[in-house]
Amino acid sequence: MPFVPRGLMGSAPGNRLRIGIHPETVQLQLVMNGEQEPFLLGQGELATEIEPRMLTEYGEVLRGVLGGDPTLSVRGDVAERCWHIVQPVLDAWQAGEVPRDEYAAGSAGPDSWRQ
Incomplete structure (x- = not known):
């Protein structure tokens, strides 16, 4: 049961x-004191509608790249270095050199992980 401070009336x-x-949209519904009756709890709502974006997600990235803001992008040398790390792992999995533990979605994980 929600807590209602002493002296206030109504449900919370x-x-x-x-x-x-x-x-x-973003809506925040709050329990607060009534406007006319300060000891009577009431439901209040703060709401706003977010204006639609003018650009798609890719457009946002391109705007950042062209405008000098690297926040949403990765430099080419960083991307290449990442692939130098990841590609050998992918190749090993593809070749069957490293066993992969498979398990059903939503399960607790592979049986071999449990002790």
Whole structure:
């Protein structure tokens, strides 16, 4: 049961944060003191609609690259170095040189991992 401080009247339903995808919205529902009656609890809501983006995700990356902001991108030499690390692992798996432990999605993992 939600806690209602002494002296306040009414129910205290839970606070909620709702994030909408289409349309992009953010709503925060809060339990607060009533506007006219300060000792009566009421539900209040803060809401906003997020303006649609003008660019796609790739457009955002390109804008950053062309504008000198590297936050959303990776430099070419860093990407190449990453592949130098990852590719031998992929090759070893493909060749069957390193066993992969397979397991069903949602399970606790491979049997060999349990002790």
